[in-house]
Amino acid sequence: MELLISILVVAPILALLVGFCFSNHQEKPIFSSAITGVGVNFVVALTVLVLWLQGGMESVFVKGPVLYYAKETEFALSFFLDGYGLSYILLSTFLTGIIILFSRTYLHREKGFKRFFNILKFFYCGLMVLLLAGNLEILFVGWEIIGVTSFFLISFYRERYLPVKNAVKVVSLYRVADISMLLGIWVCHHYFGRSLNFGELNGLHNAQPHIMAHGFYEFFIPATFLLAAMVKSAQVPFSSWLPRAMEGPTTSSAIFYGSLSVHIGVFLLIRTSPLWEDNSAFRWLVGGVGLVTCFSTTLIGRVQSTIKTQIAYSSVAQIGLMFIEVAMGFYGFAIIHFVCNALFRSHQLLVSPSVLNYQIHNQFFHFSKPAGQGTAGLWNKVKLSCYSLGVQEFRLDRFMFQSFWRPLKKAGNFFTFLGTQNTYILALPPFLIGVYAAYHKAVVPESILKFLPEGFALVGLVFILKAFVERRSALNAWVLIVVNQLYQSLAFSFNEEFDMSQVYLYLSGISVSAFIGIWVLNRMRNNGEDISLAKFHGHSYEYPRLAFLFVFACLGLAGFPITPTFIGEDLMLGHIHENQFPLLILIVLNLIMDGLVIFRIYSRLFLGPHEKGYHETAYRSS
Numbered sequence: 001m002e003l004l005i006s007i008l009v010v011a012p013i014l015a016l017l018v019g020f021c022f023s024n025h026q027e028k029p030i031f032s033s034a035i036t037g038v039g040v041n042f043v044v045a046l047t048v049l050v051l052w053l054q055g056g057m058e059s060v061f062v063k064g065p066v067l068y069y070a071k072e073t074e075f076a077l078s079f080f081l082d083g084y085g086l087s088y089i090l091l092s093t094f095l096t097g098i099i100i101l102f103s104r105t106y107l108h109r110e111k112g113f114k115r116f117f118n119i120l121k122f123f124y125c126g127l128m129v130l131l132l133a134g135n136l137e138i139l140f141v142g143w144e145i146i147g148v149t150s151f152f153l154i155s156f157y158r159e160r161y162l163p164v165k166n167a168v169k170v171v172s173l174y175r176v177a178d179i180s181m182l183l184g185i186w187v188c189h190h191y192f193g194r195s196l197n198f199g200e201l202n203g204l205h206n207a208q209p210h211i212m213a214h215g216f217y218e219f220f221i222p223a224t225f226l227l228a229a230m231v232k233s234a235q236v237p238f239s240s241w242l243p244r245a246m247e248g249p250t251t252s253s254a255i256f257y258g259s260l261s262v263h264i265g266v267f268l269l270i271r272t273s274p275l276w277e278d279n280s281a282f283r284w285l286v287g288g289v290g291l292v293t294c295f296s297t298t299l300i301g302r303v304q305s306t307i308k309t310q311i312a313y314s315s316v317a318q319i320g321l322m323f324i325e326v327a328m329g330f331y332g333f334a335i336i337h338f339v340c341n342a343l344f345r346s347h348q349l350l351v352s353p354s355v356l357n358y359q360i361h362n363q364f365f366h367f368s369k370p371a372g373q374g375t376a377g378l379w380n381k382v383k384l385s386c387y388s389l390g391v392q393e394f395r396l397d398r399f400m401f402q403s404f405w406r407p408l409k410k411a412g413n414f415f416t417f418l419g420t421q422n423t424y425i426l427a428l429p430p431f432l433i434g435v436y437a438a439y440h441k442a443v444v445p446e447s448i449l450k451f452l453p454e455g456f457a458l459v460g461l462v463f464i465l466k467a468f469v470e471r472r473s474a475l476n477a478w479v480l481i482v483v484n485q486l487y488q489s490l491a492f493s494f495n496e497e498f499d500m501s502q503v504y505l506y507l508s509g510i511s512v513s514a515f516i517g518i519w520v521l522n523r524m525r526n527n528g529e530d531i532s533l534a535k536f537h538g539h540s541y542e543y544p545r546l547a548f549l550f551v552f553a554c555l556g557l558a559g560f561p562i563t564p565t566f567i568g569e570d571l572m573l574g575h576i577h578e579n580q581f582p583l584l585i586l587i588v589l590n591l592i593m594d595g596l597v598i599f600r601i602y603s604r605l606f607l608g609p610h611e612k613g614y615h616e617t618a619y620r621s622s
Contacts, residue, residue, distance in 0.1 A: 536608020
């Protein structure tokens with residue numbers, strides 16, 4: 001059984017590596033490598049199902065090698081399999097195979113044929129990691145892979161404006177979910193005093209005695225996972241991103257936003273249910289989120305003019321019902337509901353172009369004028385109000401912009417004086433003083449020392465806010481991100497008994513990624529290219545290798561899992577004390593803003609319409 005579970009993760013990785021060996025016009029071997037990897041997994045998953053049934057349907061926990069260990073934090077490559085995860089795995093493998101078969105013809109001779117199949121295989125690999133994760137750390141690895149692949153598939157038609165813009169919108173919300181997950185892992189480390197695996201999660205309530213506010217932590221821990229699930233599953237008020245994500249190919253919309261990725265929030269709630277199932281108030285909160293989502297998205301979906309948007313909101317409404325089922329404890333019923341909804345929505349999206357073509361042809365020859373809508377009477381006014389709110393999608397997009405992004409932009413505009421030269425002048429001396437103070441704490445008065453972590457985190461936030469609104473130079477924005485990361489490392493360094501080797505691990509990933517990014521940006525500037533952030537440049541068309549290299553720099557700087565940056569980041573978060581909530585809030589804001597600025601730089605430089613007139617001009621939308 002352990003070998004078979006390992007194959008479920010290894011087979012997609014091998015298929016992905018094989019896919020890189022072919023050029024874009026070699027469609028047959030690209031397709032063959034993809035379908036072979038998924039086919040092997042499907043056979044293995046069926047074998048695992050038989051063995052699991054013969055073994056009495058008991059959960060299986062596989063303890064893998066420990067990648068990093070530091071006191072209570074253990075980053076182990078462990079796997080966990082139960083009935084819920086196996087159901088997801090079987091359906092995910094089946095649907096991925098169907099999408100691969102469909103995409104072979106659908107994307108025939110598409111210039112991004114190889115890119116699409118590689119991203120799809122990477123997504124499937126992340127999905128297997130998430131569904132088989134034996135602990136929260138490994139689950140987060142799969143979670144991040146799914147988020148990154150979502151960004152690249154939404155922006156698949158990267159020469160067009162709207163796919164790229166919507167991809168940035170979606171990844172900005174995904175970043176909130178990612179940090180919420182990371183925050184939940186941090187709280188679990190403090191609450192239980194060690195890393196947890198899912199095999200021992202049931203009935204585990206032995207909190208550390210030094211943590212006093214047990215009631216707060218028992219609500220706060222599941223609340224972080226609920227926020228992540230709400231964003232990932234597009235629950236209110238985060239529902240508006242899902243139809244925007246449909247800018248990618250129809251096949252990716254079918255597997256990502258109709259069936260698999262959008263249901264991951266339900267799986268997360270089921271997997272972490274032992275942390276909250278005895279909390280009746282939290283059950284009401286989960287059910288309330290699902291109920292509000294069902295009501296609002298049903299109204300929105302019924303009045304939308306595009307078929308993808310209708311399907312997107314209909315799927316979100318069904319997921320809201322699953323949230324209610326999970327809140328009531330009907331986990332098995334929620335899994336059955338997920339299977340039915342995923343199959344149905346995938347079918348709807350795959351056949352939607354044909355159905356739409358038939359309906360347009362039918363309306364052309366059999367047009368009938370719609371009946372007029374009365375305006376008199378209370379009921380008609382209520383219907384018109386609901387119609388107006390539905391057409392405007394309950395102004396969810398405007399709400400997100402006004403509540404989250406506009407305040408950040410206003411804050412960033414206060415620091416427009418931080419150009420490249422001023423950044424070096426203002427950032428370097430305080431940083432050097434902070435490094436000296438971190439190694440010689442005895443010379444710093446105690447009254448000042450206790451405020452230094454929050455102080456350095458606040459200074460780092462200033463630099464990243466300026467990077468968020470930077471328009472003149474991508475290089476300046478990149479330097480501001482690196483400066484922010486340096487100040488974050490200082491903020492962690494003043495807690496007592498802190499192991500500085502963890503800071504070095506964190507900075508090793510930062511320094512390598514920073515160097516690669518600076519080299520790429522200087523190379524493009526020396527070639528006479530515009531590297532400002534005032535518009536999309538589409539440089540990936542002429543510099544595909546530099547774009548590919550810059551992606552790795554971005555992932556390393558943003559703390560993509562398994563990189564030294566991520567491991568150091570996770571370890572250092574564990575050293576924030578439970579009474580340091582101001583520091584925690586500042587670090588969370590820093591991490592969210594880091595990801596937003598990094599993906600924005602990549603999108604503005606390498607994606608979007610070609611800025612040079614001798615290239616073909618693409619349509620605005622897909």
